[in-house]
Amino acid sequence: MDELVAILDEDNHVTGSVPRSVMRRDNLRHMATGVVVRNPAGDIYVHRRTPIKDVYPGRYDFTAGGVVVAGEVPYDAVVRELDEELGISGVELIRLPEGDYADDNTRYHAYLYTCVWDGPVKHQPEEVEWGDWMSPAELVAKLDEWSFMPDAVGLLGSYIRNLTINEGWDSEAWYDGPWIYRKPRRPEVRPRLLAETTLLPWLAPQLPLPVPAPERTTDGVRHLMLPGSPFTDGGTAIGRQLGAFLMALHAVDPSEAVAHGAQDAETAFVAKTRTLDEFRAQVVPLLPTDVHAEASALLDRVARVRTSLIHCDFGPDHILMTGDRVTGIIDWSDAEVGDPALDLCWVLNGAPAAVAAGVTEVYEPSPELVGRAKDWARLSPWYGVHRGLLLDRPDDVDTGLGEILTQL
Template structure:
């Protein structure tokens, strides 16, 4: 049906109506709605429009909404569109600032909201082709990779980007005076946050660079903020400092580390074995036949070594610096008895050459350790493919498989 749409003047007053087809044809100014749907973990529901939509077909979107019909109150349109598009009803809607958008395809005044929903999502088949929950950080990363609705990004992109401040895969974070607070995003993260309260105070005196000293709060942990910004670039001196830090970390007593809260080797091995088995069953068959044996051998090799306390997520985003000087190492949620080569993966295979040189000079890894760090680098794209298969992201799977093949 060619529904009647309310038309607006430049002061957002209703001045008449027109059939939807005419509104689109002449790009007449109208009003529309948008709702960002989040769950209690902080994720945002992202969907892809069907190819039959009359504007921006097959684009990705992170707001449910549509045009306001003639004679319809904007809030009623918000409620209607949310239920029609995603099957969500009976939720409390929180108003966001209104906005205006205009391009060669559409011109409208937007009534914007957000809501929280942990129930099932039911797509309207005529409008939604695919959907999945994504963290704000994951969504923002996709802004440059996927074709999104330009109006949604223009109107709500800054709102989503602001949500990424303090958002991690494992925990929410927020500042309060000199303190940084963290609360788990998922129940299974609680034990790991609690472990930091005992592990890091024991570990800190044994390390040449500062680490947080968390203490327990009602909803998580907090620690005094370390100064600095994530590492960008880096010179030989930075590499030497990282080499000394990793050498000290990997030399602590692993048995004592477990007593103070590090994830023990048996538990970590069980979790890693299950993950690698999923890689073996789901990803290896998708690779070209000529590299499948190499892929299986890679999975075998990375499963073998559990000898040292490791950071387990050692990359530039967790290395703080001020004026090129390293001021601290953060985010210890994944600390585990594992393969020290995993901590060396980025310093030896992804860092600037000057940083790599400094790390090698001080750490002096064995040839076997260097080769295993390359194995961990080869494994990196497998995680993206695994996620793409889980969320039915065909482009991510295809590009990841190509990268796996090239690295093998």
């Protein structure tokens, strides 16, 4: 049916209406809608348009929506299109910033929304021929591989890309409003990720700094964002805060921590031994012969200490700051009963000298602990070489080997 479409001037005032076919033929400026549909796990619904669509037939899209007909309110158009295209109704629509799009095929002012839907999706056969859920990271990758609607990418591409946080080795993460979602990249990571939902609520009251309060989702966990940005600089006062935090963390009852989800000492030892053995077999032979003994001794010194609950990845990316205050410690999926020197590694050897001084003042680490923290710092480039060998990245291997020699 050649429905009437409201036509706009450049100031978004309605100047009249014409049949849809005329709007397309003359590429007249009009109103259109788009809504990004997500599920409770944060995935985005992606679909492919049918070959009979009047503009961009057969292309992929990550929005539902369409043209606003004459006399229709944009919000009503969003509700109608969402129901018609995907069979979704009765959801709360959250407004996104409006936008303008123009190319040789279409020109319009866009009213944009997002929503969360946990029910079935029912395609309108005339408009949608395929659809599936994708994580934000998966969709971002497909934007460079598949032929997507250029208007959707132009209007909402940056929004989609901003949903994805830097990808971790073990999990992918993305923002959705005030929430951070995390999803395991491999099945074996899932138990450790889910353990945060039992460990952190028990641990939080025992710590002097905030930690997340994760809850389970369909594919992983989510938690409300803590305020602040990753650490970039700080002084002695920051060091004192971190020192007090690590003292409290390392003083909790390890057996109770294991009961609440932390990885136990034996399991952690087996995993760490496996990694160190791979370092011996794969990395040491790549080093000059005259440093083999020192390299092996370094691996021996960090091999067996398992005494305290540790964060296990305590570095600047996981320390949130607001001004001169630490406002959160995040990313606890590696928490285990292990060597407290590993948590001291960065704060004593990589952080600014004033931060290290503040940590030392409060924590008062023994000379043995300081020495092992230095050993863990020396091991840092070994992980880069190991990963470079695993992923066949020779440049990473060469760079890491140079850093290992400097550390030794």
